[in-house]
Amino acid sequence: MATTKLGFIVQxxxxxxxxxxxxxxxxxxxxxxxxxxxxxxxxxADIAFIGDGVLNCKKDQKAMDYxxxxxxDQHIKMALLVDxxxxxxxxxxxxxxxxxxxxxxxxxxxxxDMTVNVVPYSEISKKMEExxxxxxx
Amino acid sequence: MKLAVFxxxxxxxxxxxxxxxxxxxxxxxxxxxxxxxxLKENGTPSSILNKSAEFYALKxxxxxxxxxxxxxxxxxxxxxxxxxxxxxxxxxxxxxxx
Numbered sequence: 471m472a473t474t475k476l477g478f479i480v481q482x483x484x485x486x487x488x489x490x491x492x493x494x495x496x497x498x499x500x501x502x503x504x505x506x507x508x509x510x511x512x513x514x515a516d517i518a519f520i521g522d523g524v525l526n527c528k529k530d531q532k533a534m535d536y537x538x539x540x541x542x543d544q545h546i547k548m549a550l551l552v553d554x555x556x557x558x559x560x561x562x563x564x565x566x567x568x569x570x571x572x573x574x575x576x577x578x579x580x581x582x583d584m585t586v587n588v589v590p591y592s593e594i595s596k597k598m599e600e601x602x603x604x605x606x607x
Numbered sequence: 608m609k610l611a612v613f614x615x616x617x618x619x620x621x622x623x624x625x626x627x628x629x630x631x632x633x634x635x636x637x638x639x640x641x642x643x644x645x646l647k648e649n650g651t652p653s654s655i656l657n658k659s660a661e662f663y664a665l666k667x668x669x670x671x672x673x674x675x676x677x678x679x680x681x682x683x684x685x686x687x688x689x690x691x692x693x694x695x696x697x698x699x700x701x702x703x704x705x
Contacts, residue, residue: 483617483639483642483672484672485638485639485671485672486616486638486639522617522618525642525672528672528673528674530673530675531670531671531672532670532671532673533671535670536667536668536670537667537671541671543673565648565649566646566647566648567646567647567648567650
């Protein structure tokens with residue numbers, strides 16, 4: 471019996487590349503791998519947004535209205551719905567003149583209990599050390 | 608030469624824009640280029656906005672990223688895709704995408 475912890479680190483802004491969305495969809499997909507694991511084994515996924523990656527968390531994205539794409543903030547809400555921990559680097563957010571008020575922080579409308587956590591980079595760094603595997607996007 | 612330059616990245620890896628010196632230049636911020644119009648890293652607007660040019664940012668790409676037009680720097684005019692087409696046909700002779 472073992473738990474494998476995956477840490478997805480998103481460091482690029484949304485939309486120009488698929489990278490941030492791949493991080494989110496892969497993290498969400500970890501919820502469905504149980505069928506391939508031995509009984510008692512688990513895989514967990516946590517996501518951290520750092521650097522330009524914090525821009526993914528901006529609320530009120532209208533990608534569906536203009537381009538027919540599921541917006542990145544909706545993917546973040548889906549990740550919260552499946553109980554994935556999400557951290558956003560406080561220093562990088564402040565560097566861009568943004569605050570928590572500018573971010574998608576919860577998915578209450580979908581019944582999610584989890585919320586996005588804005589934390590100092592030192593805390594994200596500690597979490598990264600706890601992970602078995604780190605995947606950078 | 609009247610040149611319209613599309614800037615579609617926030618982090619620029621080439622210095623081509625610095626080397627261009629047309630008689631008239633329009634810098635059109637699209638895709639992730641729209642962050643130049645809105646973000647002030649450590650309180651400082653993007654250095655692109657210091658260039659001698661007319662600046663435009665695409666409304667659709669701003670709002671796709673959750674950026675309100677009220678966040679846009681006063682040097683930059685917000686335009687729609689339709690207005691962009693008019694701009695390309697009426698105001699500039701050539702376009703470049705960097």
